[in-house]
Amino acid sequence: MSELTSLKIRFSEMGDRLAAPVITRLMAAALDSPELLSLAAGFTDTTTLPGGLVGEVVGKLVGRPGPPEYLQYGTNQGRPLLRNLLVRRLSEQDRQEEGVYQSNQLFIANGSQQALSLATQVLCDPGDIVLVERPTYFVYLDVLRGLGVEARCLPWDKDHRLDGEALEDYLERMERAGELERVKAVYLQAYYANPTARSLEPREKAGLAEALLAKGLRIPVIEDAAYRELHFENPPAASSVLAMPEFADFPCLYLGTLTKPFATGLKVGFGYCSHQGWLDRILFLKGQQDFGTSNFCQAILEEVLAGGQYDSYLPELRRHYHSKMQVLDQALREEGLSELGWEWEVPEGGLYLWLQGPQGFNTRIDSAFCHQCLMNGVLYVPGDLCFGNEVENRYVRLSFGVLSGNDLREAGRRFVETVRQLTPA
């Protein structure tokens, strides 16, 4: 039926805006070359995935007397017990007393990605603005583009920290340009962020709240904590915006996921929303877009959370990713990447190394460097994809999630070798 492709459909405005994400071109390149080692995909390590444990839990569910309710439709908002367990977990992480967070404010989604998409759809029209970090999660930039929404980068100070004072100036300029009305939300990746692996300090978040309040902007704040549980050693000290008095006057949506740290194939994330009207609309929209996340996957996660296996499983996983991060970090250092003028921080959690090349180095997908990396059999995410309204061409995101130790070392070697080839003598 391919001749039909010539038939022109009149798509919606959004349909016309949609385009293949740049990253697809990288993925296609990866499929074409099986020899390629990919440091690009933000996947987890398949060898660590808890096959046996999931098998046990399913066996337990199946063995239970009574009809298999876990194979029936669930509710649109998600399983009540799972939501209770998640609220309790979040309360502990935020050191809040029981009862401060309520399970009816929490909903289950197909990964935190769906929650993020729903929350943005009910807020933003074409032409609106969302404030994002610099850099930020590149798939969210795609979501915003799809909705016709402009991403504006929050100002950063010289230490790459959120700069509250500069933000006040920035908002002042926006106000003069008549743009303040269009600002609909702020999006933060507050824990071991994708792509920087950095966490926001409480003072950065507080400074953000202060600057927004100074302009009367009590706009929705979305805090994406997808990597919060993937710390290598100590858990992050900062509580979420839900627990910060500075954000008491803001509608807040906190996003988490159970499957990134456990088994991505189960695809269960959640959102906790402090504003009833916002939450209602998110749920109405979810009701239309799929009316509920797989009840079976929810039941499995409910079981491993309630039974403690989820928590027993995490420490080993954290050690595993910590050690993989060290392998890649060390490979880059031993191969001499620092001496070539590259800089990066050693992360304390997450799945990524975020590298800054020397001034003028170009890592874009259409750069000679990117081409040569493919030739040399290594794949990375070009950092420019992670910036909103600003262009930065010298950054690279490397993921140590997927590859095993030896492959990580070899991929690191190939990467530095390519940098050396492309660095002017």
Place this chain on the structure above:
Amino acid sequence: MSELTSLKIRFSEMGDRLAAPVITRLMAAALDSPELLSLAAGFTDTTTLPGGLVGEVVGKLVGRPGPPEYLQYGTNQGRPLLRNLLVRRLSEQDRQEEGVYQSNQLFIANGSQQALSLATQVLCDPGDIVLVERPTYFVYLDVLRGLGVEARCLPWDKDHRLDGEALEDYLERMERAGELERVKAVYLQAYYANPTARSLEPREKAGLAEALLAKGLRIPVIEDAAYRELHFENPPAASSVLAMPEFADFPCLYLGTLTKPFATGLKVGFGYCSHQGWLDRILFLKGQQDFGTSNFCQAILEEVLAGGQYDSYLPELRRHYHSKMQVLDQALREEGLSELGWEWEVPEGGLYLWLQGPQGFNTRIDSAFCHQCLMNGVLYVPGDLCFGNEVENRYVRLSFGVLSGNDLREAGRRFVETVRQLTPA
């Protein structure tokens, strides 16, 4: 944080359009009265769900050597083997030769509902029109309302069949009113439809194609076949629009689901799209809204399809629903519903009885009848929810999916008892 609810958020235009579906009020009523017998929910029968089989299959997956890839992220489009199996299955149902349908035209979604939502989002802007059956799937009417899209009912003849000639007149009138430009798609529930349980005959679909072509309207056709596998005895004779030469010039999207006939808790549906540009946009949007359906649920269904357990499971299920339909149908007859002026057809598949009350009988959610049904402990879906731009107040959808035999009989009895109370002597 409930005091925050008073804080006004500026939502998107869609956010402002979203409202609680009427059906939620019914569901809430059901939760408030545990004694209530619900003939409303389109759920399947929990007692028939294949717990043991799913347990076995998961055991098999887990026992396989090698890392548990089924717990890793899948691709946005879905598992290749599962898509192959589905294309083969669809080819058989449509009696097409192998190779006519291609697996790269098929994508996996979170139930066929998600595929339907995605497909409509990329087509329709506010003010657009979608042609629907009369009556049609009420959740889709919610989807359209959410998008600001107008649902217009296709004309029906006196036998409740799609009337191609009347459609030509109708389109003629729309053309004169300058509305034809706004018509973006046609939506059909072609097999054991929700709510009527009727299937479209090939001549009805052909008449539709002819009427549209007469006006040069080669618009996208969405054929929702969620209940196609739930026939009671013989499989439906009609092939899908994909296989009908009359639709060769239309972009077609066929929607199916694996989980309605098997296990709704797994939430895996699919779409087959004959137009590449439409499919691309659906996939781009899915990439933004959740980038892929649970790989684990897909792996389970792939396994039961490939291993034949899916097909071994269906005949028993069909007998079960057939018998439940008969129980409810008979209860209504024995209690004397026909004598009270009500009419309905005995369905050959699906999960519903669609009842027509006498002229003037009001079954709306705010009617005395609906109120009295709640008082008498029985719940139904008011038929007016299933009509687009027309109002019809005398229809009722009853589902025999959930309740067991005795409860079905008792629910039928309560329903007819209430009809009797509300029927003028």
